[in-house]
């Protein structure tokens with residue numbers, strides 16, 4: 001966990017924040033702390049019992065789902081979804097006809113959220129920049145204690161992106177820390193306090209200005225009254241971090257190397273706020289019919305990609321037998337299929353994972369493809385990899401054939417057709 005000063009460049013800040021939350025993601029949750037933080041920021045016992053305990057790490061500063069009026073069938077985006085608490089709560093509300101998308105820059109946080117999601121039968125995507133989302137495609141955006149972690153230019157850019165991807169009339173519900181006064185330089189430059197969501201906190205007027213710049217009119221800011229001192233009574237660890245180390249107790253840290261004389265009473269320096277805004281309904285650029293939100297939805301299933309050249313080399317190598325090539329197309333299997341590939345139906349793949357694992361659990365590389373490898377191929381690969389992870393199996397690995405069958409240029413390595 002980093003100590004020291006806040007990096008000087010925006011890239012440095014983002015990368016250091018990512019490293020810090022990756023460290024937190026790798027550690028086990030300190031249950032007593034997480035429960036105290038949950039209580040302080042308004043999660044109900046019913047909410048918490050409806051999601052895996054590991055999805056709540058005590059990193060929040062509010063409970064956006066409670067006020068977001070999320071309805072069945074909606075598309076909801078959770079920015080900086082961490083271990084998944086809010087996106088999983090949102091997923092319950094939107095149901096199978098809706099979409100709850102969690103994004104985070106820390107792949108370890110994503111891994112954690114994926115594990116929690118797979119316990120509930122969901123599979124969350126990962127964040128790339130800019131937001132890989134269609135304009136006017138999202139009904140509701142949530143964010144819980146994340147915006148303050150971005151450099152100021154990033155805050156402004158993110159809020160603009162939120163405005164872009166929201167449908168007309170769509171809503172933004174952000175829980176965040178806001179500084180009550182100009183923070184002393186010693187705090188602003190302290191990286192532990194930054195990771196703890198304090199140093200990067202804007203003052204109310206600054207936040208209002210950024211919301212306006214992004215396009216949001218009539219933003220409501222409500223101080224939630226959450227007691228930030230809960231972070232001071234966190235117990236021996238938080239996110240597995242010993243409190244004796246010069247590191248933050250998760251969000252809203254006070255345990256930096258700064259002396260208490262500088263920090264004083266945290267509730268006097270900053271406060272947790274809920275920020276509520278809507279995109280105006282009469283936006284001319286708005287799409288009439290909402291598109292599928294994720295632009296490249298297969299990004300939700302990031303996996304190792306092999307080029308067709310690499311797969312062709314495998315097929316030509318007489319000494320290699322430690323791989324399998326799986327064709328998950330069904331009715332569109334025109335023109336034959338890649339030599340020695342095995343067909344396994346994508347639509348029943350999840351239900352047959354046990355059987356699939358019995359067959360391929362010891363195979364070093366299991367390479368999936370479909371027509372383009374952007375849909376069923378990458379989805380099945382991700383499901384198989386999740387399954388392997390669940391079993392703790394590192395012997396086998398899921399891969400995707402880049403470009404799929406459409407990109408295959410080796411007619412001599414095709415079964416069942418004379419040409420491609």
Ligand SMILES: C[S@@+](CC[C@H](N)C(=O)[O-])C[C@H]1O[C@@H](n2cnc3c(N)ncnc32)[C@H](O)[C@@H]1O
Pocket residue numbers: 014017018021022056057058059060061079080081082083084085086103104105106109127143144145146149150154197250251
């Ligand atoms: C304080 S935690 C909150 C996690 C979650 N919202 C919750 O309430 O449990 C902040 C999260 O935001 C993520 N984050 C911070 N900056 C980010 C950025 N620029 N892009 C994407 N994720 C970011 C971190 O990786 C971390 O998971």
